[in-house]
Amino acid sequence: MLFVMRTASATPIKQNFFTKMEAAKKYTWHKIADSIAAINFAANNLAEVEVAGKIICLALHNGMLHACTQKCPHAGGYLSEGHLDALGNIVCPLHRYKFSLQNGRNVSGEGYYLKTFPIEIREDGVYAGFAGSGLFGWLK
Ligand code: FES
Helix, strand or coil: CEEEECCCCCCCEEEECCCHHHHHCCEEEEEEECCHHHCCCCCCCEEEEEECCEEEEEEEECCEEEEEECECCCCCCEHHHCEECCCCCEECCCCCCEECCCCCECCCCCCCECCEECEEEECCEEEEEEECCCCCHHHC
16 A cells, blocks of 8 residues: 655655554654665665664665565575565565565465565655664564
8 A cells, every 4th residue: 555745845755554553653763865766776676775783675666665674584585685576575585485565464375474664755865764662662
């Protein structure tokens, strides 16, 4: 699902959709780049970036930017070395498990969950949100 965020510029910017639970989380936002164009995507439209001491994977599909952990939850494959399928799911290069970049669901059915991060496009750059690790942070 998508929503469109309007900024001071006339061009609406597509953003990841937040569920009510996602919106209720407190995020710490970290700048990734000055713009999407400044991100160094490989030919597979995936990029590995370090932000706030974490290595994450960025995926660009149909003009939408997504972020997830770099390591696959199955056995640690580097997702930036995988590919995106026609639906925009990320496919791990090791065992080809597929994950939705919208919600982290393991759409190929093996029962894993990929941690995803919300993205915001702001006037001054692209930001990824990391959920706080408060009292119940271990539940994530
Ligand atoms: S390590 Fe990713 S599917 Fe096995």
